[in-house]
Amino acid sequence: MEQQRERYSRQILFSPIGEEGQALLLEKKVLIVGMGALGTVLASHLVRAGVGTVTFADRDYVEKSNLQRQVLFDEDDVAEALPKAVAAERKLRKVNSDITIQGIVADVTRDNMDDLLDGVDLVLDGTDNFQTRFLINDACFKKGIPFVYGGAVSSRGMTAIFIPGETPCLRCFIKEGDTGGQTCDMIGVISPVVDIVGSFQAVEAIKFLVQANKSQRNSLLSFDIWNYHMFELKFSTPDHDCPTCQLHEYPALQMEEGEMVTSLCGRETVQINARSSFDLKEWATKLQVIGTVKETPFLLRVELDNGMKFVLFPDGRTLVQGTEDVTEAKALYRKYIGL
Known part of the structure; x- marks a missing residue:
C-alpha cells in the first residue's frame, strides 16, 4: 500500500480525489472499445491514474500512418505488424504493473458485447465509427452501464458522458444516417485534438469512478481547436421517441449481422467475417502461391501481385485491403479463401 501511495501521491493530493477516491479507482473496472488515437490516450490516462482493471478491445493492427497520433505505438510495432491491443498491453504493463491490464484482439460486435461488459463499471469510446458507437450506446443503456462518448476528426472534437437513468443517450443527439460520413482517413486529423478529446473523456471517467457526482459535466461538448470555437449543449429532457433510452428497443442489438461484410469508410478496406x-500456419502455406506472405503470431498478411492485400486473423476475420467495393472484395475472398 505504501508503494501505491507513492505512485499516486500527486493525484491523492488533489483533494477531490484524495485517499478515498484513489481507493475507489483501484476497485473499478473499465472497458475501452477501440485502441486507436482516442483509445491510446484514454488507456494511458486511466492506467496511470490507477484504475484497477483496464480492458480494451480492438480489431486492427499497427500501421505507419497510426504513429502520428496513436501515442502508445512505435516503429517496432509497425515492423512486427502487431495488433493494437497487443502492442498497447505490452506498453502499459511497463507503465503500471500493480493493476490488471488486458488487451483483446477482437472486432466488437453484438455477439461478444455482453461478455465484454461483464463486471464493467464504465465504458469508454475509443472507436472511429458510429456503427460501433451506437452498438456501445445501446448495450450500455440496456445493462445500465455509463458510457463516455468521444470523437475527433480534422481539428474538431466532441465528447459527453451518458448515464442510464440520469441523462439522455447518444441517440438523442445523433441519429443514424446524420453523422456526416467524415473520417480521419478522408479529411485527416491533427494529434492535439485527439489528446484534448481523450483528456476530456478521461476526466469525466475519473469523476464518475470516484463518485464526484456534483462535478460531473451534464452536456455534450464540441469544439474546433484550429479555429478556436467551442460549444456546450446542456442536457435536457431525452428525446421521447428515442428507441434506446425511452422506448428500450435497442436497435443496434437487434440487427442481423449475417455474413458480416463491412466496408471501412475511407480506408480502402473491406472486412469479411465469414x-x-x-x-495461420495452414493458411500461410495455402496462400504463399498467390503472393508475398508475412506471418506473425497474431495475423497473416498476404500481398497479391496486383497490390491488393489480405490480412487474416485467428478469430476468422479477413481484411481485404486496396478496395472499398464490397462486391470486388467478396469476389477476391471467394476466389482465394472461399465463402
Whole structure:
C-alpha cells in the first residue's frame, strides 16, 4: 500500500480525489472499445491514474500512418505488424504493473458485447465509427452501464458522458444516417485534438469512478481547436421517441449481422467475417502461391501481385485491403479463401 501511495501521491493530493477516491479507482473496472488515437490516450490516462482493471478491445493492427497520433505505438510495432491491443498491453504493463491490464484482439460486435461488459463499471469510446458507437450506446443503456462518448476528426472534437437513468443517450443527439460520413482517413486529423478529446473523456471517467457526482459535466461538448470555437449543449429532457433510452428497443442489438461484410469508410478496406477461425500456419502455406506472405503470431498478411492485400486473423476475420467495393472484395475472398 505504501508503494501505491507513492505512485499516486500527486493525484491523492488533489483533494477531490484524495485517499478515498484513489481507493475507489483501484476497485473499478473499465472497458475501452477501440485502441486507436482516442483509445491510446484514454488507456494511458486511466492506467496511470490507477484504475484497477483496464480492458480494451480492438480489431486492427499497427500501421505507419497510426504513429502520428496513436501515442502508445512505435516503429517496432509497425515492423512486427502487431495488433493494437497487443502492442498497447505490452506498453502499459511497463507503465503500471500493480493493476490488471488486458488487451483483446477482437472486432466488437453484438455477439461478444455482453461478455465484454461483464463486471464493467464504465465504458469508454475509443472507436472511429458510429456503427460501433451506437452498438456501445445501446448495450450500455440496456445493462445500465455509463458510457463516455468521444470523437475527433480534422481539428474538431466532441465528447459527453451518458448515464442510464440520469441523462439522455447518444441517440438523442445523433441519429443514424446524420453523422456526416467524415473520417480521419478522408479529411485527416491533427494529434492535439485527439489528446484534448481523450483528456476530456478521461476526466469525466475519473469523476464518475470516484463518485464526484456534483462535478460531473451534464452536456455534450464540441469544439474546433484550429479555429478556436467551442460549444456546450446542456442536457435536457431525452428525446421521447428515442428507441434506446425511452422506448428500450435497442436497435443496434437487434440487427442481423449475417455474413458480416463491412466496408471501412475511407480506408480502402473491406472486412469479411465469414469464418469462425483461421489456422495461420495452414493458411500461410495455402496462400504463399498467390503472393508475398508475412506471418506473425497474431495475423497473416498476404500481398497479391496486383497490390491488393489480405490480412487474416485467428478469430476468422479477413481484411481485404486496396478496395472499398464490397462486391470486388467478396469476389477476391471467394476466389482465394472461399465463402
